[in-house]
Amino acid sequence: MVCGLERRKRSAPRQSIRIAKEGQSLQRKDASGDRRKKIHSAGHIASHIDRWLQAHPQHDYQHTGKEIRAAIGHLKPGQLRAEPMLGILARWKSHYARSTALKRWKITAMILRALRIEGAPALDLPKLPPQRARKRVADQEEIAAMLRAADPPVRLFLLFTATLGLRYSEAISIAPANYSAERHTITFKKKGGDEHTLPTSEQIEELFAIAPDRGDPNESYISRLLPQRSGEVKTRIRRLWAATRKRAGVPADLWPHDLRRTAAVSLYEITKDIRAVQQLLGHQSLTTTAWYLQHADTEKMRALLHEMWRPPAKHVQ
Secondary structure (H helix, E strand, O other), rough: HHHHHHHHHHHHHHHHHHHHHHHOOOOOOOOOOEEEEEEEOOOOOHHHHHHHHHHOOOHHHHHHHHHHHHHOOOOHHHHHHHHHHHHHHHHHHHHHHHHHHHHHHHEEEEEEEEHHHHHOOOOOOOOOOOOOOOOOOHHHHHHHHHHHHHOOHHHHHHHHHHHHHHHHHOOOOOOOHHEEOOEEEEEEEEEOEEEEEOOOOOOHHHHHHHOOOOOOOOOHHHHHHHHOOOOOOOHHHHHHHHHHHHHHHOOOOOOOHHHHHHHHHHHHHEEEEEEEEHHHOOOOOHHHHHHHHHOOHHHHHHHHHHHHHHHOOOOOO
């Protein structure tokens, strides 16, 4: 009997070790396999942000939400303070363009409002002043100089942005799956998720024709035209764009997104029709289109505003 009790006492530490190992199951390895990532309970900010992200699948929302989750996810809503949020804002202001920092800060405000419903305090955080509208557009000489200096991938990027008004992300993603050779059009999902169709030019189609076919219809034309090297297409095109602009003698104050504004202003100068510009850019609101067409010349802006608020013409029988 005594021997049996001694065996039970000796087995007790084994049980505690087993419990400890079971406790370790509350942790899991991340993708690297070297570190362990804590699983937050339902009461932590991380779980609330995860639910919020499920309802907001947009790329900017996902990227911003995950960064905030990494910084404050271990806290409970009631423990949230302003200091970590101010640190995030300072990092964004120092690392990103003003427009990107402003966009992320607006998304952050949405997340903080959702967390207040879960018991987080209202934080006294600074407001970023609204972004000033850029007015820089490329003139015809600058566009021609860059086209002459550009290799095929950058030339296609220039044609997409400066003639069709595509955004940076749209231009580098246009693939054979988006192109209709019969209708001479490209159809793609614009910002917001709606489909947008635009006509192609002979210059664009010539570059489509020389792009190597690697068997994947979803590989973008610009990616196909680039030499096969490692690195993201977005980063490589940005570097090639900067080098092309420098070779062409174009000032460094011209940004890639200015080419979209260039397309808008050029079309308006030809047509004097703000609604045609709206259709080219794929805007739902004329106010957004007018933002692209802000000129230093107030008389031109007066004409834009008159066009925006002009009542539809009455049908005369």
